[in-house]
Amino acid sequence: MKIKLDPMKPAPLKEQLVHQVEDMIRSRQLPVGARLPSIRQLSAANRVSRFPVMEAYDDLVSRGLIEPRHGSGFYVTHSASAQDHGQRGADPGVARAESGQILRQFNAPASASPLSSGFIPAAWRDVENIAQCVRQVSRTDVASLVDYAAPQGDMVLREQIARRLACLAIDVPSQQILITHSASHALDLVTRMMLRPGDTVFVEDPGYFNLFGLLRLQGIQLVGVPRRQSGPDVDAMQALLAVHRPKLFFVNTVFQNPTATNIAPQVAFRILQLAHQHDFSVVEDDVYADLQPVPTQRLAALDQLDRVIYIGGFSKTLSSSLRLGYIAAHTDLVRDLVDVKTLTSMGGTRFSESVVATLLERGVYRRHMEKLRHRVNDALMRAVEQLRRSGWEIYEEPCGGMFVFARVPHIDDSTRLVEHATGFGISIAPGTHYRPDKQMSPWLRFNAAYMSDGQAQAFLESAVALA
Incomplete structure (x- = not known):
């Protein structure tokens, strides 16, 4: 099975993989029962992140073209035909694949620091x-x-x-x-x-x-x-x-x-x-x-x-x-x-x-927002200073709000940083989640409200050493 993924092409890596595998199934180069390369093998062979490969395999599973077998890998289930495309409504396989990042926010251990959370801390609510x-x-x-x-x-x-x-x-x-x-x-x-x-x-x-x-x-x-x-x-x-x-x-x-x-x-x-x-x-x-x-x-x-x-x-x-x-x-x-x-x-x-x-x-909400704005802005200024002091690069100077988008210079795939963060008890989403084509990204989203603890600072400083 020869698959070539080219990051320089305009088509997203996920779509390149989906189209190539689908064409092989349609032309019977991949017969029913054929085993596909593992996600790790395919990403290593093409020198790309595992995420677009995972997304492509999820897409192919949701279309019913391949199926996962626990502990064994992915296998072709049946040939592609016209009835496989655009003939049905929302697929539960797609829902399962797309809801993962949201579910991870709720399923993370209580002790984990949610650095990329989209929520304001409960203590900041009125x-x-x-x-x-x-x-x-x-x-x-x-x-x-x-x-x-x-x-x-x-x-x-x-x-x-x-x-x-x-x-x-x-x-x-x-x-x-x-x-x-x-x-x-x-x-x-x-x-x-x-x-x-x-x-x-x-x-x-x-x-x-x-x-x-x-x-x-x-x-x-x-x-x-x-x-x-x-x-x-x-x-x-x-x-x-x-x-x-x-x-x-x-x-x-x-x-x-x-x-x-x-x-x-x-x-x-x-x-x-x-x-x-x-x-x-x-x-x-x-x-x-x-x-x-x-x-x-x-x-x-x-x-x-x-x-x-x-x-x-x-x-x-x-x-x-x-x-x-x-x-x-x-x-x-x-x-x-x-x-x-x-x-x-x-x-x-x-x-x-x-x-x-x-x-x-x-007027309760108005008074609450006056206090919350000051609190959020103070946290944001501290977070930007903290990131820069630790050697991170800011995507653009934040105008306000909760978030800072930042990267470690010379690290092109933020999944490395996500894996590194787990050792510090930190839950964070890779930059690929914020891209519509799920291509590799060096960037991470930080919620300024959660960056004041020692875990966050230790992670920021150690991450720069990975470059």
Whole structure:
């Protein structure tokens, strides 16, 4: 079995491997029962990371072309045919492969330091005031303990969100806001409503790995647009538009995950120009908006929800248990999204919606965010200084938020650092997870809130010695 993977080719390594193996099965060069090289053998023979090989094998397993046998390896199960491609819905094998990184956050030992976590520490949450509002809602809105929320969401909460969006110069009435179970749920609803298997979307590279998994689960083709300090590389985007016809472009505006950069006004304007010229919509994921003390330009403010679908949420800043997100979009789309939400989850969680509405009405959330911003910014400055002092390179100077994207100079594959971190009791995700094509990456995402302990410092200093 001769397979050649070339990192210099434009096609991702995973796709190169999938296509070559599939062609061999289709042409019967690999008959049913044939054993494939192990992941370690194939990665070593081609001098590439094991991750694209793992992803390719997962893809082939999900298509039913090969199967894993415990302790033995991977074997061809049957010949490729037309019925193997594009004829079915979401595959559980794909879901299993894509959910791994998220599950690892929950399954990591309690003693492990979660350096790449996407969460704010529990000690930084306003638990006391949340508890007070929970007690108040339990007394004054007893029905919320047992009833569904209205499918579009609590009216008071939607009005509060509309007031908050007005501070970002997004003029939207409450009728154009839909409450969701989370920002991730909002992305899922948009994907279900606006995309079909085989459609192409643009995403940021690097970007949000959970979004990438969600899109792949639905059979969507991802095309990565490089993310720079001022936002997506619009020149690269224009070149990609000469080849691809995306239905949507998913983009983080503020404190982008994982680079913590912001979109500059001129870049935002150019993205909207390209959206009009090439007839695609923009999904603006602004889940970190409330961590920004002075608002910068939003795509939705420039566009006023013509082609932009705006998504926000409270899980990152308020409570991951009171999981709530929202979508702001033009009237017809919100009406359609309400139908999809009703069919897939009936209504929302009335209790959570009532509690969050109360926190907003009473000004508790505003006061909490004022304190949290100072705390996060202080941690971020210390983390950047800590990384630089230890000899790490910063991807771009963070504008704020929780994250720092950094690398050890001269180490091209961050999986080496991930494996090294386990010896220090540290759980961290490799940079390949933040790339839509899962290609090798030297970068790691750090959550500044978790970098003050001795484990983190010892890891940072020792990692540089590996170069």
